[in-house]
Amino acid sequence: MNEDFNDLAGFITVARERNFTRAAAQLGVSQSALSRTVAGLERRIGLQLLTRTTRSVSLTEAGERLLSAIRPRFEEIEAEVASLRGMTNRPSGTVRITTTDYAANTFVWPRLQPLLRRYPELKIELVNDYGLADIVADRFDIGVRLGDQIEKDMVAVRIAPDMTMCIVGSPKYLQSRPHAKRPQDLTLHSCINLRLPTRDSLLPWELSKGRRELQVRVEGQLTFNNVYQMVDAALAGFGLAYVPKDLVEQYVRAGKLAWVLEDWCPTFVGHHAYYSTGRKSSRAVQLVVDALKAGYQSGR
Structure with a gap:
């Protein structure tokens, strides 16, 4: 019976990670041992649970059904164990x-x-x-x-x-570009983008002034997935960055950056x-x- 529970836990981990190597690392076993464990579970059930290729692992219809049935129960057990552990004076x-x-x-x-x-x-x-x-x-x-x-x-x-968002650029960069008076003027500028991983897209620049709200898609030479690199690029004169205001206020006070379209800066919850x-x-x-x-x- 214990082996059955271990097999189910192994199946859940592989299904979550969609990868035997990562799942084995999490469980602290070898990839070959985990593969044998899941294969043994499939033999006992009499159905294929996973479709394996050289590059990916996906769930079959039977695998999806089993996962949806057992994962919530395993998570309840893990949560209860964690809760009991937390009853001690030294949380771990x-x-x-x-x-x-x-x-x-x-x-x-x-x-x-x-x-x-x-x-x-x-x-x-x-x-x-x-x-x-x-x-x-x-x-x-x-x-x-x-x-x-x-x-x-x-x-x-x-x-x-x-949190208030803002647009900033270095004085040196702004000297070589036309003054932006309205959001449409951003098309005349090199803008530093932020990549959103799950949407496979770039973060739109959300701007607001009074009751007017706009989402602007911008273009430029650089794209990052980290706002601190965006700030560094703006400081180096590579373009305009759309970042949290409190992150760059010190640079504006020091004259290293300047506000752009300051009256269009939106505030979020x-x-x-x-x-x-x-x-x-x-x-x-x-x-x-x-x-x-x-x-x-x-x-x-």
């Missing part, structure tokens, strides 16, 4: 968090450092991603996103003030930490959320 285990590089550097990581020093057995896995990950499907404990990006069935806690209502949160998860919330309430 790994809390997986998905966020963006801006949020991680600005307030998530600074607020987690005192918590990690207080609880040395607590582990944090912090993943920077602009893809708006599904925290349930991707097995994250906590997500950190802007308030209007969170699904309604999540428990959400505000951890940051509203601030970042929230959120987690699924369908999973019981462990004490470790709750401690992380409380630390992020406390930092916002204290203004740190």
Whole structure:
């Protein structure tokens, strides 16, 4: 019976990762052993669960049905074990968090450092991603996103003030280009883009002035998936960047960057930490959320 449970856990991991190598690494077994485990499960069931090619692994119809039936139950067991572990005075285990590089550097990581020093057995896995990950499907404990990006069935806690976006460029760059008086003038400029991984597209520049709201698609020489590289490129004179305002205010004050279309800068609902209502949160998860919330309430 124990072997059956191990086989099912192996199948779930392969189905989630769509890759035997990554799944084996997570489980701490060899790829060949995991392949034999899943093959044995298929023989006992009498159905093929996975379609294997040299490059990918996909679920068959039977595999999809089995996964949808057993994964929620395994997740309930894992959550309950984590909850029981959290009843001790020394919370332990790994809390997986998905966020963006801006949020991680600005307030998530600074607020987690005192918590990690207080609880040395607590582990944090912090993943920077602009893809708006599904925290349930991707097995994250906590997500950190802007308030209007969170699904309604999540428990959400505000951890940051509203965020204003802005457009900036270096004085040297702006000297060689026409002055931008309206959003349409951005077509005359080299703009630094941000790549969105899951949508396979570039982040549109959302602008607003009074009741007018626009989404502008821009073009330029550079595309990054990291806002800090975008700021560096703007400082180096490679074009205009659309980034959080508080990230570049110091450079504007120092004369290294200048505002562009300042009256079109939009403000968005601030970042929230959120987690699924369908999973019981462990004490470790709750401690992380409380630390992020406390930092916002204290203004740190």
